[in-house]
Amino acid sequence: MSDGREQRLAExxxxxxxxxxxxxxxxxxxxxxxxxxxxxxxVDAAGVTLADSHGRLRSAAASMExxxxxxxxxxxxxxxxCVDAYRSGVPVVNANLRVNEKRxxxxxxxxxxxxxxxxxxxPLRLRGQVIGALNLFCIxxxxxxxxxxxxxxxxxxxxxxGILQHRGTQQAENVTQQLQTALNSRLIIEQAKGIxxxxxxxxxxxxxxxxxxxxxxxxxxLSDLARAITDHSSQTxxxxxxxxEPKP
Amino acid sequence: MVxxxxxxxxxxMRNEYRASQGGLSSLASSTVAKVLGVTGVGxxxxxxxxxxxxxxxxxxxxxxxxxxxxxxxTGEGPAIDAIEAGVAVFAPDLADLSESRWPVxxxxxxxxxxxxxxxxxxxxxxxxxxxxxxxxxxAGPLCTSALxxxxxxxDAATSMLVSAAAGALEMDDDLLGQQMVVFQATGMxxxxxxxxxxxxxxxxxxxxxxxxxxxxxxxxxVVARRLRFDDxx
Numbered sequence: 001m002s003d004g005r006e007q008r009l010a011e012x013x014x015x016x017x018x019x020x021x022x023x024x025x026x027x028x029x030x031x032x033x034x035x036x037x038x039x040x041x042x043v044d045a046a047g048v049t050l051a052d053s054h055g056r057l058r059s060a061a062a063s064m065e066x067x068x069x070x071x072x073x074x075x076x077x078x079x080x081x082c083v084d085a086y087r088s089g090v091p092v093v094n095a096n097l098r099v100n101e102k103r104x105x106x107x108x109x110x111x112x113x114x115x116x117x118x119x120x121x122x123p124l125r126l127r128g129q130v131i132g133a134l135n136l137f138c139i140x141x142x143x144x145x146x147x148x149x150x151x152x153x154x155x156x157x158x159x160x161x162g163i164l165q166h167r168g169t170q171q172a173e174n175v176t177q178q179l180q181t182a183l184n185s186r187l188i189i190e191q192a193k194g195i196x197x198x199x200x201x202x203x204x205x206x207x208x209x210x211x212x213x214x215x216x217x218x219x220x221x222l223s224d225l226a227r228a229i230t231d232h233s234s235q236t237x238x239x240x241x242x243x244x245e246p247k248p
Numbered sequence: 249m250v251x252x253x254x255x256x257x258x259x260x261m262r263n264e265y266r267a268s269q270g271g272l273s274s275l276a277s278s279t280v281a282k283v284l285g286v287t288g289v290g291x292x293x294x295x296x297x298x299x300x301x302x303x304x305x306x307x308x309x310x311x312x313x314x315x316x317x318x319x320x321x322t323g324e325g326p327a328i329d330a331i332e333a334g335v336a337v338f339a340p341d342l343a344d345l346s347e348s349r350w351p352v353x354x355x356x357x358x359x360x361x362x363x364x365x366x367x368x369x370x371x372x373x374x375x376x377x378x379x380x381x382x383x384x385x386x387a388g389p390l391c392t393s394a395l396x397x398x399x400x401x402x403d404a405a406t407s408m409l410v411s412a413a414a415g416a417l418e419m420d421d422d423l424l425g426q427q428m429v430v431f432q433a434t435g436m437x438x439x440x441x442x443x444x445x446x447x448x449x450x451x452x453x454x455x456x457x458x459x460x461x462x463x464x465x466x467x468x469x470v471v472a473r474r475l476r477f478d479d480x481x
Contacts, residue, residue: 052403053249053250053396053399053400053403054249054250054400054403055249055250059428074427074428174336174392174395176392176395176396176399177335177336177395177399180336180399181334181335184334184371184373186428187372187373187374187428187431188373188374190373190428190431190432190435191373191374191375191431191432191434191435191445192374192435193432193435194431194432194433194434194435194436194437194438194439194471195435195436195438195439196435197432197435197436197471198435198436198439198440199439204432204471226374227374230373230374230435230445231374232444
């Protein structure tokens with residue numbers, strides 16, 4: 001590993017550890033983590049899926065908000081690399097989509113249509129339990145180096161720690177409940193995106209960027225801002241003003 | 249994960265709904281309580297309630313009914329907090345002296361020999377629909393499998409309540425699935441019609457049911473700007 005990369009790796013782990021302060025925002029944390037995955041590993045897109053009460057995987061965060069990427073997670077209800085990693089607890093690496101056409105027919109077709117050639121899925125492990133998976137997508141069908149696989153699993157483990165560290169405002173300290181709370185936070189963000197997209201005639205991607213940028217600018221938690229938007233408080237005008245006139 | 253007994257309960261719920269649109273009332277709460285291993289279970293619902301007061305709508309055991317009424321009248325208790333905060337609120341040992349979050353509720357509940365209360369929010373993102381309340385004579389935590397079942401039941405009850413409010417003859421299992429587009433469309437429709445998110449979701453569900461489409465399909469049309477809800481009045 002080059003010195004520059006090692007340096008960057010250290011910085012990312014420090015950044016993620018720094019995020020895990022009291023009262024941090026789990027969705028913001030997971031979004032940052034997926035973006036860092038793309039930066040650090042030889043992959044082009046990343047996402048985190050978490051299991052709901054039925055053991056179905058649902059999307060919690062993605063390195064890009066592109067609708068097609070979200071669809072790829074949604075397609076994996078009963079078959080796909082994430083499901084395999086989740087059910088077995090074993091990483092799925094270097095899965096060429098052409099070779100795995102039969103293994104995951106619907107998923108392989110959709111992922112190839114979206115421009116990806118290979119995928120990896122790393123389980124989010126908690127002692128004997130698996131709570132979800134980190135999904136990595138590559139445009140080229142190149143293999144992930146052993147080094148990248150180790151770093152990827154370390155990032156998946158950090159994601160697990162983050163999710164379990166996160167507490168709601170009350171004390172239901174249980175994994176099932178924590179996953180449920182995290183997934184519900186994601187839904188609030190989606191509702192807020194819809195409101196802003198309609199108000200400002202924006203795409204969902206742009207609406208999300210606007211919400212995230214405004215949260216950073218005003219030092220608010222992403223989820224708190226999203227909830228304020230869904231309450232129809234006055235903040236949408238301010239957010240949209242900033243979209244119209246980007247500040248340097 | 250959901251136990252077989254709870255899966256059977258959920259299947260009954262779907263069939264009953266199809267047969268009568270009776271909402272939760274068609275399902276005996278004692279059956280659900282037995283599966284969850286608690287003394288009783290009930291629900292308080294905000295969706296469609298006047299002045300957005302959580303109203304006791306389901307549960308046939310007398311103690312559970314009393315606990316629900318108590319929260320409705322005093323405005324305090326685990327269900328009220330669960331709805332407010334959108335997270336589960338557990339009181340595994342009500343007799344514990346440190347349990348002072350809800351003085352009136354706790355005193356009454358202990359007098360009724362209730363040892364533990366667990367409230368789970370019924371919600372879809374920012375939409376608060378109500379809370380599911382479990383109570384048990386014996387104090388102590390809820391076991392993991394019962395919690396998994398309770399969360400699954402809460403999800404199904406949420407779908408049922410929204411479908412019933414939309415006048416749909418089928419419960420929509422898809423509603424709580426992982427279709428982000430449904431939640432995005434709900435936000436857009438709330439702006440188009442100048443209504444809250446709950447109303448927007450009910451309108452979306454009703455439109456899907458009325459046009460014999462999946463809710464997610466209609467939602468896709470909304471997000472792709474092929475369909476507007478303010479055009480059709």
